[in-house]
Every structure is written in C-alpha cells, then in structure tokens.
Amino acid sequence: MADTPKEEGIVKTVSDAPPSHYVVKIQSVSLLRNNIDQYISDAFDVGGYKWKLVIHPNGNKNKKVNDHISLYLKLADTSNLHPGWEVHAVIRLFLYDQKKDNYYVVQDAEEKTRRFRAMKEEWGYDRFIVLTEFNNVSNGYVVDDVCVFGVEVSVRKEIKFPGRDCLTLIQDPVEDKLSWEIKDLNFRKDCYESNALQYWKIQIYPKGYEGGKGTHVSVYLALAEAKPSTQIYAEFIVRMIDQSNSNHISSSKPEKCWFNATNAAFGWPKFISIEEFRKPEYGYLVNGSCRVEAEIKVLGMAEPDAMISNNSAHDCKEIILT
CATH class of the missing domain: 2.60.210.10 (Apoptosis, Tumor Necrosis Factor Receptor Associated Protein 2; Chain A)
Structure with a gap:
C-alpha cells in the first residue's frame, strides 16, 4: 500500500x-x-x-x-x-x-x-x-x-454540564398593551382569566385572593405559558378602567419583575376594595362588565442554552444586546 x-x-x-x-x-x-x-x-x-x-x-x-x-x-x-x-x-x-x-x-x-x-x-x-x-x-x-x-x-x-442560561437584554423594548373586558362578572366565581397576548394574561379575583380575600378585588399579571427554565424580565403597570368617564383611577404602581415557572404571576391582593369596585359612581363595574388594561415592556429573557461553549464556566451566561 x-x-x-x-x-x-x-x-x-x-x-x-x-x-x-x-x-x-x-x-x-x-x-x-x-x-x-x-x-x-x-x-x-x-x-x-x-x-x-x-x-x-x-x-x-x-x-x-x-x-x-x-x-x-x-x-x-x-x-x-x-x-x-x-x-x-x-x-x-x-x-x-x-x-x-x-x-x-x-x-x-x-x-x-x-x-x-x-x-x-x-x-x-x-x-x-x-x-x-x-x-x-x-x-x-x-x-x-x-x-x-x-x-x-x-x-x-x-x-x-449543569443547566446554563442565555440571557438576552433588550435595548429598545416595545410596549405591549393588553386590554380586557369581562362581561357578566359575578361574585360567585373565584377567578377570571383573560386570553393570552404574547407571553401574558391577566387574572382577576372578584372575591379577593391571599391577603385581600373577602375585602378586595385582587389583580395579577401572569405568564400565559410558564416554560421550565425560561425567565422573562418585564416592566409593567395594570389599570382598572373607569367606564363612566368620571376620571376615577385605580392603577398599580410601575413594577419590574422576573417571571418564570415558579414565579409565574405577580399581582396585588388588595388592588381595589370590593366596596369601591361595586360603587356605580366610580364606573369600574357597569352592568356586570369591567375593563382592565396592562402595559408591559419585556426588558430581557433568559433561556437554557446548550450551545454555549463547553469550555466556559459552568454557571456562564452569555450576554447579547439587541
């Protein structure tokens, strides 16, 4: 040969x-x-x-x-x-x-x-x-x-190797607006959930939840689908709309939070008192209907990434600015 x-x-x-x-x-x-x-x-x-x-x-x-x-x-x-x-x-x-x-x-x-x-x-x-x-x-x-x-x-x-994240930070986040109208709301049902918008949904507990149970309407922003090992960092604000145009405002403060499978929802157990919510002059509940809005900016995401070099540290995160 x-x-x-x-x-x-x-x-x-x-x-x-x-x-x-x-x-x-x-x-x-x-x-x-x-x-x-x-x-x-x-x-x-x-x-x-x-x-x-x-x-x-x-x-x-x-x-x-x-x-x-x-x-x-x-x-x-x-x-x-x-x-x-x-x-x-x-x-x-x-x-x-x-x-x-x-x-x-x-x-x-x-x-x-x-x-x-x-x-x-x-x-x-x-x-x-x-x-x-x-x-x-x-x-x-x-x-x-x-x-x-x-x-x-x-x-x-x-x-x-241990699980690793690819963290993406968004330089110019786009604001999503989720608007939801609940019709035929009654106080016999424990929870109402909106349809999903992008990653999000809104939850309302008319009889209250956790620390607001029995005294307040509780409102939460939640992940529409909580994927294992995926995290979303978001800035958001939630408002209950005055439908009578009398300029009453029930709004959360702007918040920033990491959402993930174990922390899939963030909210306010005492968003508004049940008494105030039901008063006709405030316009929050009109003929059994109420409206809620959320403004949300996704600031960053972290997802599992097996593609990161195996020569890197086990707890390595790759930072990508977009």
Whole structure:
C-alpha cells in the first residue's frame, strides 16, 4: 500500500482483527461513487448510545476534499441526553482488504478521545484513504465491485454540564398593551382569566385572593405559558378602567419583575376594595362588565442554552444586546 499524505495526530495501521462494533458492506461500489455524494448507515448501539457511519465516496465536498474517501462516525440520537452533554469516545475506522484478509485502520494517535456534543455530533477523517489507492485493482479494497467499511467505538465518559442560561437584554423594548373586558362578572366565581397576548394574561379575583380575600378585588399579571427554565424580565403597570368617564383611577404602581415557572404571576391582593369596585359612581363595574388594561415592556429573557461553549464556566451566561 502506498503512503497516504500524513496528517498530524493520526495513525494509519493494518490489523488482522475485524472491527468489533459495526460493518457496512457496499455492493456496486461504482454505482455508489457515480450517484451518491454521501451514504449514512443505519443506527447501531455501542456504549449505551446510537451511532451511524457516514461515508463520502468521492470526498467531503463541504471540506473541499475530492481526492480521498471521507469517513466519519456520527452520534445518531441526542434527544435523551442532558442539556450541555458531551460524550467522549475513542474511534477506529476500518476498510477491509479482501485480498490480504486484513484491515486498513485509521485512528487518532495515543487513543485521543473525541468530544461528541450538540455543536459537533460527527467526528472522523476527511482524508481516510486516497481514492486512487482505494480504486487500484491491485489492492483488495474493491473486489467484484464490493467493499467493506467498519468501526469500533470506545466510550470513555459522558459529561453532563449543569443547566446554563442565555440571557438576552433588550435595548429598545416595545410596549405591549393588553386590554380586557369581562362581561357578566359575578361574585360567585373565584377567578377570571383573560386570553393570552404574547407571553401574558391577566387574572382577576372578584372575591379577593391571599391577603385581600373577602375585602378586595385582587389583580395579577401572569405568564400565559410558564416554560421550565425560561425567565422573562418585564416592566409593567395594570389599570382598572373607569367606564363612566368620571376620571376615577385605580392603577398599580410601575413594577419590574422576573417571571418564570415558579414565579409565574405577580399581582396585588388588595388592588381595589370590593366596596369601591361595586360603587356605580366610580364606573369600574357597569352592568356586570369591567375593563382592565396592562402595559408591559419585556426588558430581557433568559433561556437554557446548550450551545454555549463547553469550555466556559459552568454557571456562564452569555450576554447579547439587541
């Protein structure tokens, strides 16, 4: 076998032992080369993970390779892995010499581990073997238009990083206005909820809630959908509208708060006394109808982000100004 170009950190050897984990036998190699740029094998299990072998019979064009076969191992199913996961594995890729009954093997020197992760699910060799060497009939890599590739995987460890946030701070927040009219409000029902607007909904407790129960109408601003590990930082104000135009005002003070799955609502148990709310001259309750408005500015959001570099500190937050 002629020498292939040397690549730093890569060892190319010959082995009598076949690959212990997976083999792909390709019939009609000529048709593969002429019709398919990339072949991805079925999934196979090693070390508790599913893998696939990826073959570029004419070289990986995305890497500008056209004179070698490119061969890679891909982690096939990452849906059940912890956010921020890494799987460290040693890989050996094989090509069967059918004449000599041995295997051409490419692997990293000193059994270097490769880090499979969300940003890099595939590892291997852009220049696994020179195409002229592979196609040379004097060698035994292709016999009767058939060739055989294989792989061994040694999983060394899985790293599960703690959850991390990507915090986005909004430089020029847009104000949303949520306007809600409750018709046929009665004091038998404990709670009314508005329809959702963007991330938000309003809750009204006509008989009061928490510290205002029995004496006050309680009003809350709440997340329409409280997603786990997602936080929204908002500035907001809530008003109860005087429908009689007598210029009575019942309004909260401007507030700023982080909303999340465990703190999904912020409000005022004693927003307005039930006595005042029911007085006709104030116009808050007219023919069983009341109106509430909220003005909301989202100032920032923090969401899980497994894409942050795994070299960063475990409690790292990426700050993005928009």
